[in-house]
Amino acid sequence: MQLQDTADTTTLNYWLNWRVYLCAVSVLLPMVVAFLVIWKHEGSRDSMPAKGENQQDGNGTLPGDEAWKPCLKEIHPICLLAFRVIAFASLLATLIAKVSINGGTIFYYYTQWTFTLLTIYFAM
Known part of the structure; x- marks a missing residue:
């Protein structure tokens, strides 16, 4: 029984295949969306609750239990x-x-x- 030859990943034809682009999009798109959601909701000071509504300490830790x-x-x-x-x-x-x-x-x-x-x- 002979093993099949694997694709040569050093050729340009391998990387210009539609499957490579599909995999890249399926990985990069959720990363970009997650980055934008985190940046919008966690990074901006406008979305922070008022001083009386704050459940976290100033250093980012949760108080008590x-x-x-x-x-x-x-x-x-x-x-x-x-x-x-x-x-x-x-x-x-x-x-x-x-x-x-x-x-x-x-x-x-x-x-x-x-x-x-x-x-x-x-x-x-």
Whole structure:
């Protein structure tokens, strides 16, 4: 069985392909939109709340236990805790199943390490 030759990425024809432009647009367009949204809402001082409405300290940190409370007041903190416990249990069950089926070789891939770190995050 012979392996197929891969495309030569050093030629100009490879980079002038429509697929390369499609990939570039699919990466760059969301980056530009995200930059503009962040610049509009976070960067300008006009969008900052009045002094009495400010929930953050002047140095950009949240006061007290504000980091652990949900942003929406309608969501009870117990619901958020239940979501995190269910998410952790689901992630851990999936990780255990993947390791038991495929073995430790799944950790050769960065995506599995990211998944494991996400599971640890929900555990904390």
